[in-house]
Amino acid sequence: MAFTHIDANGNAVMVDVSAKQSSVRTASASGRIRMSAECFSAVQSGTSQKGNVLGVAQVAGIMAAKHTADLIPLCHRLNLTKCEIAFTFLEEERSIQAVCTVRCAGPTGVEMEALTGASTALLTIYDMCKAIDKRMVISDIHLLKKQGGKSGDFRFADNSHA
Secondary structure (H helix, E strand, O other): OOOOEEOOOOOOHHHHHHOOEEEEEEEEEEEEEEEHHHHHHHHHHOOOOOOOHHHHHHHHHHHHHOOHHHHHHOOOOOOOOOEEEEEEHHHHHHEEEEEEEEEEEOOOHHHHHHHHHHHHHHHHHHHHHHOOOOOOOEEEEEEEEOOOOOOOEEEEEOOOOO
16 A cells, blocks of 8 residues: 555655545544652642643643644644543553544544544643653553544554554
8 A cells, every 4th residue: 555645756745635525533542651659649639739630631632633733744634523531540550541532524534633632631741740750651652443434444453563
């Protein structure tokens, strides 16, 4: 399969989606941030000096998803109809998982918006907590699932790169 964002001369191009059918498209992406016990406790209990870490990270992730085309050069500007960020505390590994789910009706997918939203939510947690723990690790950012569009549905499988 050829790359769609490169022309015959090797130049970067934005794909023309004007002839594609508009359809409802949904995508979810996930990532994790691992941190020290002290930092994890501060975020979980809401006692961080910077305030409501997850509330700010949630808004940052939503804002980033809405502005993906400003960050990723060849992405199309989309009119999102839904964007939500959900967090799960993973106590055993002292991690927080962020999941961003995005939806729109349009001619192209929303995978990049979901990935950008999840990534930015995690980066915001790092920014708000770096005074407590500069050794936090952001990892496992990936597309969980997508629905709609010409390529059909996708669901991530842990062994897909084996």
